[in-house]
Amino acid sequence: MAVTILIPTALRAFTGRQSQAQADGKTVGEVLKAFADANPDVRQHLYDENGELRSFVNVYIGDVNIRNAGGLGGPIEDGDTLTLVPAIAGGVVCEPEQKP
Amino acid sequence: MLSLNAEAIAAIRAEGEKAYPDECCGFLCGDTDEKGGRRVEGILPVANASEREEKFHRFRIEPDDFLAASRAAGAAGLDIIGFYHSHPDHPAVPSEYDLQLALPCCSYVIVAVGKGMAEELTSWELSDDRSRFNQEL
Numbered sequence A: 001m002a003v004t005i006l007i008p009t010a011l012r013a014f015t016g017r018q019s020q021a022q023a024d025g026k027t028v029g030e031v032l033k034a035f036a037d038a039n040p041d042v043r044q045h046l047y048d049e050n051g052e053l054r055s056f057v058n059v060y061i062g063d064v065n066i067r068n069a070g071g072l073g074g075p076i077e078d079g080d081t082l083t084l085v086p087a088i089a090g091g092v093v094c095e096p097e098q099k100p
Numbered sequence B: 001m002l003s004l005n006a007e008a009i010a011a012i013r014a015e016g017e018k019a020y021p022d023e024c025c026g027f028l029c030g031d032t033d034e035k036g037g038r039r040v041e042g043i044l045p046v047a048n049a050s051e052r053e054e055k056f057h058r059f060r061i062e063p064d065d066f067l068a069a070s071r072a073a074g075a076a077g078l079d080i081i082g083f084y085h086s087h088p089d090h091p092a093v094p095s096e097y098d099l100q101l102a103l104p105c106c107s108y109v110i111v112a113v114g115k116g117m118a119e120e121l122t123s124w125e126l127s128d129d130r131s132r133f134n135q136e137l
């Protein structure tokens, strides 16, 4: 048994097109690191240059966003499911006169 | 590559008109073939989570809404393969802001809405080096 990681379409190009993966670890951070080690191409999309989780990457254990729980240090158990959820945003062209 | 049927196009245009003068946003649900071609089965509108005074030129989708949509799509045997949003009183061309926040391997459909009426509809995919969008529709 391990932790199952559900991968959104946007990241599957970096995971050999897999929609899910398994990884081991005692904390959310350990599981994600094991996942990134097994899929090195995905690392730059999960972490910034300082090794912090990117702001547009959200991680859920079941229905709970880890930002509202224990974060990367929070515990996780075999059989749990982690879901990677991207934040989506955009907008129209920002004309010079609209910029603050 | 994106295949978007007439029904989905009409639905996105209608959402853009309904939200005007704000931006609308939502999900493209469908599947991806082995060559990376995407086919839209249907759209799923979602609330624009931007601040009230920003909605006229910004859209944001809450991660909780993304999770709910991907589960709904998954229950129907589909994936979230991209996103749509509107450009009120602006052309259907991705902005620099759209580019900075774009994800790879997804379609970004944009509908221009001028004075409340849906106009041009385009679709874009992020280039592999993240430097630009390539137009696919």
Ligand SMILES: [Zn+2]
Residues within 6 Å of the ligand: A090, A091, A092, A093, B085, B086, B087, B093, B094, B095, B098, B110
């Ligand atoms: Zn835009």
